[in-house]
Amino acid sequence: MNRPARLVAAALTASAALLLTACGSGGGGDSTSDKIKGADQGASSSPSASASAASDVKRPEITLPKSFQMSFENWTNSDPKLQAIMDDGKERLLGTYSAIVKQDPQAESITFYNTASALSTGQAWVKGFTGKNLTLIGKGRAFDPQARISPDGSGTLFYCVDEGKGSTKDLKTGKVTNTPADDAYAFYQTKLSKSGDGVWKTTMVKSTRGDCK
Template sequence: MTRRRALPTTAATLTALATLTLTACGGGGDRKSDDIKGVDRATPTVSASSAADAQRPDMSLPSDLQVQFDATRPSDTRHAAALDSAKNYILALNHGITAQDPEGPAYQFYSLGNATKYARGQIQGWVEDDWTATGTDSYYEVRTDDVGSSLGVLVRMCRDQSKFYGKNVKTQKIRYTKESLDSYQEFRLLMKPPQGSEKVWKVLQIEVQGRVKECRR
């Protein structure tokens, strides 16, 4: 988001955390990678099998904010479900910012641990500074990879926030920014599969890298 607060997490940390945390799911398998392209608008994206089983929180956005995903669903059902929840986590984060609610249920529904802490901190920062979001928040060049012998899925995506702006909640004035390398980030989200009575994948860890040249379009 415009407020760039990323947890100091490395890719190695994500892999190690997956190995330590997701061992209960078991199972072997080769690493799989899906390069996915296409266009998807900002609506909650859930698999048909789980949609009827889980009571999902409100993630509506105001009409002046759009979240766009340039991605199509992977053919691997595990990867598709993980990607759905990763996208919903990002939508929930934007919902929390525009709803001005750091303790809202949406991001908590799709996250655990440090990913929950990250979302809460991001939303709290916007609220404390009297800012909400407007414009277009774009995600693309999405890839999914098995992590820790198929125990979890790592979702990676580029982000373009060159048309994503802050709006003061009191004055309604928009703080426009020019496109630059600062506009481009890479998100890495470690997804934990459902366990027990859970119905959805959840973000366990998030890493956000700024000024990523490879993401510039």
């Protein structure tokens, strides 16, 4: 089943109806059916407040609380064009998590880095948490990013996410639900389009559970 970016499988049980309506293929005919090879390896990185420093456009400041943190491993590429795709893709993922923590599906971190189907499904996913008074705690890990630019000028970014140390917390009751071990990994396929001001905005997100180890 295709899913928008999502942390913690337990939230599916807590808000099944909303999350199911957030699912979508994100558009057919894309070349994201095969993994990209050849992305450079590098040092681990921490969430940043902005991406693609070469762009002069004002970007939203994205922060996460100490109660929920994301790490990004090997998130580097020697090609600056591919690095820009990876940077903006990273900020999109951080922005989605930030919107959940802030309980705001309309957060600028969502609307700035997403467009087309990625925007609508991303907002619906966030509402799947906020509508049930759920937030995120713990840790997430994004790794093995692979980026490329297609002949038509669009970008693709694939990566894996380990959500095994992440949990949901009910803001009203304080109840914490851990991520099931057999549903902790997800393989993400995203498509991006470069805007006139140089920002790589995500247009489609597709994920498959259990494809990364």
